Amino acid sequence: DSSPTFYERVGGGETFRRLVARFYAGVADDPVLRPLYPEEDLGPAEVRLRMFLEQYWGGPRTYSDQRGHPRLRMRHGGWSIGERERDAWLRHMRDAVDELDLEPEAERELWAYLVMAAQSMVNAAPER
Ligand code: HEM
Secondary structure, eight states: OOOOOHHHHTTTHHHHHHHHHHHHHHHHTOTTTGGGOOSSOOHHHHHHHHHHHHHHTTSOOHHHHHHOSOOHHHHTTTSOOOHHHHHHHHHHHHHHHHHHOOOHHHHHHHHHHHHHHHHHTOOSOOOO
16 A cells, blocks of 8 residues: 555654644743653653654654554653643644644644544543
8 A cells, every 4th residue: 555644744753743742842931731741851751752752643653663662641640631732732732733734634633633532632631
């Protein structure tokens, strides 16, 4: 089968590199999200997210080679992720997706996935 993967259609590794670079530039200055990342250097977290997204969309399988099965909800269990954290995460992703200038159909597909995935990571009740 020679139909291109989503990864190939949107420009391959370069597109995912730009996406996560822009995303983490937003996280670096975010008062809600920055404290969640334990390391001074956000670079390693950026690489993990990029590898995961590339694999998810049909690119190289480097994420699972290095990290094993994603089990992302479990891996996020160490942090309290509520609506506030989800919304901040999606805000920076929205900025990052906008800067890619994708074809509208690809952009909608990517965004729908990110919204769904962010919601699925919520593990804390809203604050009252
Ligand atoms: C890891 C926060 C949503 C994918 C992390 C880490 C934090 C975090 C603090 C640890 C940094 C690291 O060492 O890698 C959040 C918050 C979210 C969110 C607050 C809000 C909803 C998502 C979503 C995805 C995702 C929607 C996927 C589409 C990942 C991946 C890792 C990670 C792949 C690295 C896992 C590993 O291999 O250790 N996240 N995340 N995250 N996150 Fe998220």
